[in-house]
Amino acid sequence: MERELRLGRASLGHGGAGAAAGRVRDLGRRSAHADTRDRGWRGTNSLWLAERGFEVLGIDVAPLAVERARAKLGGHGLACRFATLDILAADPPDGPFHFVFDRGCFHLFDEPDERARFAAALAPRGLWLSLIGSTEGPPREVGPPRRSAREVALAVEPALEIIELRSSEFRDHGALAWFCLARRRTMPAQSSYGVVASD
Template identity: 75%
Template structure:
């Protein structure tokens, strides 16, 4: 796959995904109590909005992004505050995330950028490796639902999502949602690393 140069997007200011506000679907998930503050990895953390929001609520967060400029901006947002949050430039498909295992992994629109099924499956397998047994991964994914559109997040079907994730993890919640900032359909996909030796 010819990887998009994400650093160039940050340099040029082409950041439609960077709303400057924490993702509403993540906010609802956390405030509903479905995950308690814990060791967390955010993949594709961008300029750090979601990671910092989590850290402000007691999560210990490592935010990773392939774009060094994004990591610089995210670190600057911390502004010297004593939060359990730090950022690192890292290509998740090429290098294992340090400091694992994590009890919670979050990505907003990172899994779906990979065009090849094999890459999406590798992404899911790497998440499984990063998670502690029983740990949760929340992925927000562009959906094939809704009317045709020329712009916005990549579109993945529920079948494509399941084929990539289920060999590595157990999908516990997959339902239709929306990237509200962009008014486009999404999948809310919550997966869990199976408990060791349980087959469950």
């Protein structure tokens, strides 16, 4: 996961370690509708980002996960805090955010207005880094819901501009994933139809 976060951090044009880079949101288990088997969030990525100069808000729907993340934070004096929140039911505090990291959250956003609402939480040109369950790989009984590359692109592009979409994996259980780095749009995506080449 650290490699993915490093790539997202580099895309922010972040300077040396410890330089301020704006507000970041780390999404754990994002909603009461999430897979209840996902119990791995402990705020680790939030702390990693805070150690590198970001002001971080880590969010999870489970109070126990937030309690454990706060215990891990301890008295380190980092610009990092944690909140219990169902992001499908309430807007997160302290926006807009320059960077949102989401590990397996994307599958919750089934409606275009939901995706647009979360894109609006980004600052202008803000980045959204998401690890999304992939349709690639063998059948499996556990792990995140699966999305094809086409489904990811169709879902992301109305609200966000895709910078990079490539194959990755959830390293804790080996399920294949899509690494999707996207940016808040400054203008709507243009139609792919009706373009006539000029002579």
